[in-house]
Amino acid sequence: MNATFANDLFRQSIQDYHLTDHVDTSIKNPFSPSDIAFLLYQKNWTDTVQWHLEDIIRSPTIRPDELVAIKRxxxxxxxxxxxxxxxxxAWFSAQFQGITPKPAARMNSETPAWLLDRMSIxxxxxxxxxxxxxRPSVSDEHRQKAVxxxxxxxxxxxxxxxxxxxxLEDIRNGDRYMKVYRQMKMYNDPTLNPVLYSSQE
Incomplete structure (x- = not known):
């Protein structure tokens, strides 16, 4: 597992999505669910669909009901x-389970998976x-800025x-270590979002 492996998978997912270029296209993950490649492909596919949903929601002609549906x-x-x-x-944590950090090892605040999140985007x-x-229709100025x-x-x-x-090398060598912290998002949880739970009390 390295950056080249991950980036190749991300690019494969993006290319596969753009065969149809439609947010309702069903994912056809070519990898086994037991393979880390499955999760990386799934991660980028989610990012790619969301990228295009973010484009759609900014349409000046979008109807209010469509906007709400896409926001959800x-x-x-x-x-x-x-x-x-x-x-x-969790996969990385299992891979590193047998590694004992050195006494002077430092904790890395960004876990491997959150770094992969940035790489996927x-x-x-x-x-x-x-x-x-x-793009053939743009001005030279537009193209130069894009370049x-x-x-x-x-x-x-x-x-x-x-x-x-x-x-990854530092973690394997015991020079750095990681901790997995759950995000603990509240807004989607009906028992934690006050707008949701107050309507049921």
Missing amino acids: RIDQSNQDRTDTVEQID LQLKLYHFREQVD QKLEVLVEQESDLARCFDEL
């Missing part, structure tokens, strides 16, 4: 995204800025990949 889909997508990140971190930015560079932003994103891709690989 985005809320659920955020919950699914968080759940998948936690599953990925970055692959979406790269894909869509490349689309902007290749400049794309160059920054490519640099970020390299930086995040290095950070991810170094984090």
Whole structure:
């Protein structure tokens, strides 16, 4: 497991989504549920659908009922995204279970899975800025701005990949360690969101 493996999976998911380019396309995860690749592909597919839902919800002609429906889909997508990140971190935690951190080891606040979350979103930015560079109908100024932003994103891709690989290496060597903290989101829980539970009391 390394950054190249993860980024290749993210790019595969993005390419597969854009075969239809529709938010209602059903995911066809090609990997076994027992394989970490399954979770990485699922994670990016969720991100990709949400990316396009975020575009749709900003349409100036969207009807109020459509806007509400898509906002609820985005809320659920955020919950699914968080759940998948936690599953990925649980996988990493199991992989590192037999490693004893050194006495001077430092805890890393960002877990491997949350770093993968950033890498997944970055692959979406790269894909869509490349689309902007290749758009035939835009001005040279628009294209040049897209090229400049794309160059920054490519640099970020390299930086995040290095950070991810170094984090895993440090954890394996006992120089850093991770803890899995659940996000404990409240807004989707009818027993914790006051707007939801007050209507039932």
